[in-house]
Amino acid sequence: MRGYVWSVNGPVVIAGGLSTSPVGNQVSVGKAGLVGEIVGIRGDKAVIQVYEDTTGISPGDEIEDRGYPLSVELGPGLLGNIFDGIQRPLKDIRQACGIFVENGVETQSLSREKMWPFTPQVKEGDVIGPGHIIGEVQETSLIKHRVLLPPDIEGKVVWVASEGKYRLDDIVVKIDFDGKEIGLPMYHRWPVRKKRPVSKRLRPDVPLITGQRVIDFLFPVATGGVAAIPGGFGTGKTITQHQLAKWASADIIIYIGCGERGNEITQVLEEFPELQDPRTGRPLIERTIIIANTSNMPVAAREASVYTGITMAEYFRDQGYNVALMADSTSRWAEALREIAGRLEMMPAEEGYPAYLASRLGEFYERAGYAEALSGKRGSITVIGAVSPPGGDFSEPVTMHTKRFVRTFWALDKRLAGQRHFPSINWIDSYSGYVDDLTDWWRENIKGADWSQLRTRIMALLQEADRLERVAQLIGVDALPDAQRLVIEIARLVRFGFLQQNAYSADSFSAPEKGLKIIEIILFFYDRAKELLDIGIHVLTVIEMEEFAQIMRLKEEIPNDKLEEFDRFKERLDEAFREIGARYGVNI
Amino acid sequence: MELTFEGVKESSRFKELRGAIAVLEPIDGVFYGEMVEFDIGDGSRRLGRVLESGKEAIIVQVFEGTAGISTSKAKAKFLGQPFKLGVSEEMLGRVFNGTGRPIDNYPLPTIDKEVDINGLAINPMSRDYPRDIIQTGISAIDAMNTLVRGQKLPIFSGSGLPHNEIVAQIIKQASVSGKAEKFAIVFAAMGIRFDEALFFRDVLENTANMDKVTMFLNLADDPPEERIITPRCALTLAEYLAFEKGRHVLVIIGDMTNYCESLRELSAARDEVPSRKGYPGYMYTDLASLYERCGRVKDREGSVTLIPFLTMPNMDISHPIPDLTGYITEGQIVLSRTLHQKGIYPPIDLPPSLSRLMKDAIGKGRTREDHPNVANQLYASYAEVQWIRSLADIVGEEELSERDKKFLEFGQRFEERFLSQGYDENRTLEQTLNIAWEVLSILPENQLHRLTKEQIEKYYNRE
Incomplete structure (x- = not known):
């Protein structure tokens, strides 16, 4: 028309x-x-x-x-690619018009030239349902792309192409659908605003291991869960998102740069081909899709970009993969909704946002989850949304509504960022609703760990130290009893030696086993120090031990694959405590 | 309506005039964003831009306001093109008004080409990640908030604080070590006072770089609507000089607070739904369309580095103007009134200041191998100083532990020796880092968690 x-x-x-x-x-x-x-x-x-x-x-x-x-093309060619908010490959736009993005550029979302090695997974006469796997394509060395029957088609297979190389739009399977013969290429289109159906949703009970100790130990998110990272500017939202994109234990990463900085996207583009996946050793870019709609690109495409991303995530979930989707930042998306609503002269609700803001946020986060796909395979989408509250004020509408739909909340703290404590996740304001669901996994999969008990001890220690520090601020540290000063000092160990993690050093990815070792050493130190205090030894004697300062450097000095060094250190530490005891004539 | 020569349409059928908005009867072919010239009947002309074009009306923003326009005498000429600026290298060394007309009594420069001032978004695929530092000679910037070529790093100031001096010092001292490359400065002033403009003209005329500087001046008594155009003219010229002529361009624009006030005024005149504090909901997008124009791109030599400055209303960093700016720019340099009152120049407040791009531009092979850890250590120790100071305020300095007293001493020396420097003092990075070690050496070694054993061995002063 x-x-x-x-x-x-x-x-x-x-x-x-x-x-x-x-x-x-x-x-x-x-x-x-x-x-x-x-x-x-x-x-x-x-x-x-x-x-x-x-x-x-x-x-x-x-x-x-x-x-x-408005829909996206789903098929081989998605991985390693970088698209704008409406799935136009930025590489093709660059070829067509140089350094700037010009208007009205005609591009194909997925390449029609490239030949893909297709292996059929159905044969003539098979009766197949929606979402069935009809073939496989080794898309990158990491990922076998499973070509799916679109969710709205079913029928009897009447013809199958033989194994071999095909272009994306070559017909590879023909089926009889309600008496009509339909030829299926290796891709199909799906409207971005419509969620793809699954056969059943499941309870998420496996943690998404991120290699970030403060997340994995204190505020975990489940594979198939939802988390939000709110924080004012400069608190490290983007770096945290990048860290998750690099190290999260997912098969596929979808990174949506929604209304953010161009240079940050460039950084991802430069870094990801260089970085190795810690589990497979392959370049990270092979499992990554980037959607980049920077802040100066058109605002309406920014609104579409999160839907484009989540639809791709659903497509890979339907193939049985675990997908982690990072949206940086959902606030820019909400602002796009506001801007468009304003131009449509809609009645504004809070702070000028349209009244449907909450329902849109809810719809988006609910597309995450752990599910059994139509193909029978199990897959998941973990959504991690950054939120940029104006002035760092968490009572603004986007943060408030987001809190209703997420179970893990990583509150970034300007004060910590000012001290260059990164990740600046505040341990008092953050929470995770997945702790109970994940306890069994830790017990069954990580040797010798009582994760939930350690976690509880650390949390209690940090809370206690926080309270004591406030008291100390009033009466001075020296006025506190030794046992309480020790709590403050141990909390410092936890902060500097455990929670703080440098994204640009060897400590960038910390395996769960490594985190566990550090925590054990800190708590071991705490318990031994208490014994010394009990026999009247001054707290300063304890915290001036050489080992005290050394604990803070362990995370940098011992790599993930040399964990036995932690045990050696622990022996030395034990030795040191014995010596102090001996000096005071006590056997501890 | 009457049609004149090619593409240009004229009309005098006004429906409404209010503030900076003129509404006219519809004309076919008038497009969104088209430039309009008003002949107001007394021989003078004003510029405008189409904000909405429809079959019922055309809404035009008039840059100098509608005051004095009469529906019976004025004529609107639709020029058939968006707002364009003629650019050329001849514009260096010249002074223009806020819409790009020369105001230095020299003739119009020869124009190489005309460019739409709204620019286009740089394709993220074309960008090159910024990695070369610009040495400013100011310790608090070079060591702790390093400026990188292609970065956008704003200065958040307050009324009465010396941001003009800091900007001027950067203009005078900015250098890229070891390379004699093509350099240029584009300065755009929006709504600043006449004496401030004079100050900057003086600074620029007295630098060796005079013939490499272009100024666009919109003063406080110039039409506020023009302020929307001014930074775009500056950036358009900067892009041309950088990406077509291979120059490294430093763009300084400000005061962004005045720009945003104009944006709000215009939005209110159009009866738009306001968002925070009456500023339009699209202010983030609008600011991004300016700030994001800087950067480096692949296969081109030049770069655009941007230093916007703004005065925070009431020193409130969570006010929408600094807040939205901070969300777009790659860090911020925040000035402090407390430091200023203590007599410290430059009064750069370190805890809230940040340069996001410095981590990839400093360290081994780029500046000095200890630079990243020194910066981290200074930040962490100075944060500790702030905490201990607040403690000392309550319990008294006498009650502090020996360790805490050392930190206070460090804090004092750090501010006097490292942070403070003269307006004409140009420190090399080497000097800056040496001063950093001098003050860090006040602290006991075991308090320096961010430095490696080797670095402490090499630089720590045990005397």
């Missing part, structure tokens, strides 16, 4: 002649063919949100309804 521009105001175009087009359909606007989406109908006019800069569009310009909703 064809219509015309009635009026144009920034990214919002009012169109005549399209009042019978379905809401949600994709359109192209003007001679340049700008991509847009119908977001509403008012009387005889259609309201269109345009994903590119509308400078140059004038009333009367032609609009074409493409006849299908």
Whole structure:
């Protein structure tokens, strides 16, 4: 169907002649063919949100309804790629127009030239249901791409291509669907705003190991869980997101740079091909998809980018993979909603945000989860959303609504960041609702660990130290009894020797076993020190021990694969305590 | 409506005039973002831009306001193109007003090409990650908040604080070690006072770089609507000089607070739904469309480095203007009134200051191998000083432990020796790091957790 521009105001175009087009359909606007989406109908006019800069569009310009909703192409070629918010490969845009992103560039989301090695997984006569795996393609050395029957098609296989190399749009399987023969290429399209069906949702009970001690031990997130990282500027949201993208124990990483800095995306692009996955040794980029809609790229495409990302995540989940999706930042997405709602002259709710902000956030986070896919395989989507509260104030609408939909909350703290304590996750304000669900996994999988008990002790110690520090601030540290001073000092050990983790050193990824060893040593120190205090030895004697300062450096000095050095250190530590005891004539 | 020559349409059918907004009867073919020239009937002209074009009305933003425009005399000319700026290397050494007209009594420069001032987004795939430092000669910046070529690093100031002097000192001293490369400075002032403008003109005329500087001046008594255009003109010229002429361009724009006030004024005039403190909901996007224009790109020699400065209303860093700026820029340099009152220049407040890009631009093979750890250690120790100071305020200095007293001594020396420096004092990075070790050596060795044993061995002064 064809219509015309009635009026144009920034990214919002009012169109005549399209009042019978379905809401949600994709359109192209003007001679340049700008991509847009119908977001509403008012009387005889259609309201269109345009994903590119509308400078140059004038009333009367032609609009074409493409006849299908805003959707993405799902098939081999996604991994290692970098797209804008509406799945245009930025590499192709660069080839077409140089260093800047120009308007109305025609690109194919997935390459049609590349040949993929296809191995069929069905044979003639098979009756297959929606989401069935029809073939496999080794997409990167890490990931075997499972080609799926689209979730809205089923039937009997009438023809299968033989094993071999094919282009993305070559027909590889034909099926009889309700008496109609349908040829299936290696990809299909799926509307981004519609969630892909699964056969059953499951309870997440495996932790997402991130290699970040403060997360893995204190505030874990489950594989298939949802977490939010709120923090003012400069508190390290993006670095934390990058760390998770690098080290999280997921098969696929989808990183959405939503309304953020261009240089940060460049950093990911430079780093990921160089970095190795700690589990497989392959370049991280082979399991990563990047969606980059930086803050100066069109605002409507920013709104679409999170849907584009989560739809890709669902597609890989349906293939039986564990996907971790990072959205940096959901606040920029919410602002895009606000900006567009404002241009549509909708009634604002809190702080100018539209009233549907909460339901949109809920819809998005609910697309995460651990599930049995239609293919029978189990897969998951873990969503980690950064939130950028204005002024670092967590009572603003986006943070508040996000809290309702996430179970793990990593509150970043400006004060810690000012002290260069990273990750600056505040241990008092953060929480995780997954602790009970994950306890069994730790017991069964990590040798000799009573994770939940250690965790409880550390948390209690930090809380206690926090309280005592406030008292000390009033009466001076020297006025506290020795036992309480020890608590403060041990909490310092926990902070500097355990929680603090440098993203740019060898300690960047800390295996669960390593974290466990450090914690054990700190608590061992604590218990032994208490024994000394009990026999009247001064707290300063204890904290001036050489080993005290050494504990803080263990994380940097001992790598993940030399854990036995921790045991040696522990022996030395024990020795040192015995010596002090002996000096005072006590056998401890 | 009457059609004149090619592409240009004229109309005098005004429907409404209020503030900076003119509403006209619809004309086919007028597009969103088109430039408009008003002939107001007394021989003078004003510029404007189409904010909304529809079949019922055209809404135009008038840069100098609608005061004096009469519906019977004025004519609007739609120029058939978006707002463009003619650019060329001849613009270096010249002074222009906020919309790019020369105000230095010299003739119009020859133009190489005309460019849409709104620019286009740099494709993240084309960007090159910034890794070369710009030495400013200011210790608190070079050691602790290193400025990197292609970075956007704002200065958050307050009224009465010496941000102009710091900016001027950076302009005078900025250098890239060891390389004689093509350099340029583009300075855009928005709504600043006449004496401030004069100060900057003096500074620029007295630097050796005079012929490499272009200024765009919109003063406090110039039309506020023009302020929306001014930074875009500056960045358009900067992009041209950097990406087409291979120069390393340092762009200094400010006061961003005045820019944002104009944005709010304009938004209110259009009856838009306001967000925080009455500023428009799209202020983040609008600021990003300025700040994100800096950077480095692959296969081009030049770079655009941006230092925006702004005065925080009431020194409130959570005010929307510094807040949104901080979310876009790669760090911030925050000034402190307390330090200023203590007589410390430059009064850079370190705990909230940050340069996000420094970590990849410093250290072994780039600056000095101990640089990253020294910076971290100074930050951590200085944070400890703040805590101990607040403790001392309550319990009295006498009650502090020996360790804490050492920290107080360190804090004092750090501010006097490291942070403070003269307006004309240009320190090399080597000097800066040596002073850092001098003050760190006040602290006991076992308090320096961020430094390696080897570094302590090599630089710590045990005397």
